Amino acid sequence: MGISRFRAEHADRYARIASGEDLSPGDKMFIYWSHMQMLTYGESYFQLFQLGLMPDSHWMGYSNWIDGYVKQRDFEDFWRSDNTSFSEDYREWINQKLGK
Numbered sequence: 019m020g021i022s023r024f025r026a027e028h029a030d031r032y033a034r035i036a037s038g039e040d041l042s043p044g045d046k047m048f049i050y051w052s053h054m055q056m057l058t059y060g061e062s063y064f065q066l067f068q069l070g071l072m073p074d075s076h077w078m079g080y081s082n083w084i085d086g087y088v089k090q091r092d093f094e095d096f097w098r099s100d101n102t103s104f105s106e107d108y109r110e111w112i113n114q115k116l117g118k
Contacts, residue, residue: 021055021056021059024055028048031045031048035048035049035091036091046092049091049092049096050092050096053090053092053093053096053097054096054100054103056087057104057112058104060080060084060108061104061105061108063076063077063080064107064108064111065105065108068107084112084115085115088112088115088116094116097112097116101113
């Protein structure tokens with residue numbers, strides 16, 4: 019719920035970023051930390067599923083959602099620079115989502 023609330027509170031900034039406008043240094047940092055937040059959250063889901071602690075139906079919803087998320091602006095730059103912050107099995111899964 020915290021992530022949903024954060025995204026709602028910053029909807030104007032997300033809309034500006036999605037518009038394709040030039041980004042301020044603050045916008046670029048916002049994108050970086052947004053990606054970090056989402057991927058950290060996602061790794062928890064990934065690990066819970068790997069341990070058999072999450073139903074397939076919940077996992078499939080997240081897995082389908084991440085397919086679109088990795089296409090967001092500057093995601094690949096973020097992933098290239100900071101993917102080692104995550105576990106090897108999660109990195110492999112995200113790389114598959116990116117088609118690598």
